[in-house]
Amino acid sequence: MLWERAREPHAHRWSLPGGELRVDEDVETSIRRQLTEKVDVRQLSHVEQLAVFSAPDRVPGPRVVATAFLGLVPSDADPARPADTEWHCVDTLPPMAFDHASIVHRARHRLASKLSYTNLGFALAPPEFTISLLRDHYSAALGYRVSATNLQRVLSRRLLLEPTGGTAPPGPSGGRPAALFRFSAKGIKVTDPFAVLRPPGSGRPAGGSANP
Amino acid sequence: MLWERAREPHAHRWSLPGGELRVDEDVETSIRRQLTEKVDVRQLSHVEQLAVFSAPDRVPGPRVVATAFLGLVPSDADPARPADTEWHCVDTLPPMAFDHASIVHRARHRLASKLSYTNLGFALAPPEFTISLLRDHYSAALGYRVSATNLQRVLSRRLLLEPTGGTAPPGPSGGRPAALFRFSAKGIKVTDPFAVLRPPGSGRPAGGSANP
DNA sequence: CAGGTTTTCGCCTATTGGTCGAAAACGTCG
DNA sequence: CGACGTTTTCGACCAATAGGCGAAAACCTG
Numbered sequence A, B: 001m002l003w004e005r006a007r008e009p010h011a012h013r014w015s016l017p018g019g020e021l022r023v024d025e026d027v028e029t030s031i032r033r034q035l036t037e038k039v040d041v042r043q044l045s046h047v048e049q050l051a052v053f054s055a056p057d058r059v060p061g062p063r064v065v066a067t068a069f070l071g072l073v074p075s076d077a078d079p080a081r082p083a084d085t086e087w088h089c090v091d092t093l094p095p096m097a098f099d100h101a102s103i104v105h106r107a108r109h110r111l112a113s114k115l116s117y118t119n120l121g122f123a124l125a126p127p128e129f130t131i132s133l134l135r136d137h138y139s140a141a142l143g144y145r146v147s148a149t150n151l152q153r154v155l156s157r158r159l160l161l162e163p164t165g166g167t168a169p170p171g172p173s174g175g176r177p178a179a180l181f182r183f184s185a186k187g188i189k190v191t192d193p194f195a196v197l198r199p200p201g202s203g204r205p206a207g208g209s210a211n212p
Numbered sequence C: 001c002a003g004g005t006t007t008t009c010g011c012c013t014a015t016t017g018g019t020c021g022a023a024a025a026c027g028t029c030g
Numbered sequence D: 001c002g003a004c005g006t007t008t009t010c011g012a013c014c015a016a017t018a019g020g021c022g023a024a025a026a027c028c029t030g
Helices: A027-039 A100-115 A120-124 A131-142 A148-158 B027-039 B100-115 B120-124 B131-142 B148-158
Strands: A002-004 A046-053 A066-072 A161-167 A179-183 B002-004 B046-053 B066-072 B161-167 B179-183
Touching: A027 A046, A027 A066, A046 A100, A046 A120, A046 B046, A066 A100, A066 A120, A100 A120, A100 A131, A120 A131, A131 A148, A131 A179, A148 A161, B027 B046, B027 B066, B046 B100, B046 B120, B066 B100, B066 B120, B100 B120, B100 B131, B120 B131, B131 B148, B131 B179, B148 B161
Parallel strands: none
Antiparallel strands: A046 A066, A161 A179, B046 B066, B161 B179
């Protein structure tokens, strides 16, 4: 979600929503306040620090240090946004102010990296969703097609994806109605990558017996 | 590596090396300068932003925002450190100043998370090393025993670990001399987690034919 | 009800990671 | 100098995961 600047510098270019940190708030409180006040985004399903951008010449005039965040909202959320804000596709960004384009690309990279190793995918979907919707989200974020078959298997093994029982109405051109799912509460919340080199004993019970 | 504070507040407690950001440098330049000037650490094998710590009461007096970094040095590096600095084990920290203990724990968590999914392990070892040394590093960072057999297989498949041909002298109690390895240049530098949901075509050529 | 569309499920294969045991290559001690 | 303990290395086996079809299921339109 971008915000069209009215004033110089970089008037009419698009920027990320943000603002100054107050002395009595930490950075996360601040970014939530900025989003609420300026672009009316309230139901953030995920918020994490992205990086600090601090090049001395990143903005004209006195140096400004920015702490960038990656924030996700469910895809069905449609906040009542002010006139000068708009949703944009990450692949087709308009002319951006300052170093904001590189911030966006960094955020996209981070999202893609984490998507398949964490259950960050949760944050992109509404409470109930179809596998196809989820596949579309993953495809968009990762930049390549993802097979629905695989996605369902991987997720149901890892995070305990559970069916709600209901079905979504089929599209205008027909097709089998898709089953609705929700993320199981039993699926542990994981925002850091799993370990592949597991602790001993966490593997299979083993077997292995060469014939003598 | 910790630094014993001489002055109040929190005199005689241990703190992370650091200092103030100058107006003409970015945060990474700054942290490298601080480490060089204050504790003489120069050969950082890996540096990455960890997080911003910004709670209004994290230090007494006016609020100070800190950008914390995770920095790694090879295990054979032994910088000529000043008298008031010392290496400490992450599991047995002395009384720490401010919120520095939580910063250390966050860093350790980050390191452990990334270790098995990236080739960050590179940064912990000297240019030539044995599998046992690597296993010890992994065990220390992860907090549980890691099998040398597994580690070698996983790494040689993923990152192309290559033998140098030489061997290290055995320990005081004998034992087979360990082969020396280096990290192959062909192993891509990876600091972000790999994708598990791979793009189509990157899997097996497929096969699969049910008999009719 | 035939044809098109989308979803879902089952089967197969390749690769990965864990465990174990044996062999190799040292040192030391009697 | 050979038996023994030690450490490393290698090979075999098993379990689980991930990818790739293809067929069946369930819906729409005409």
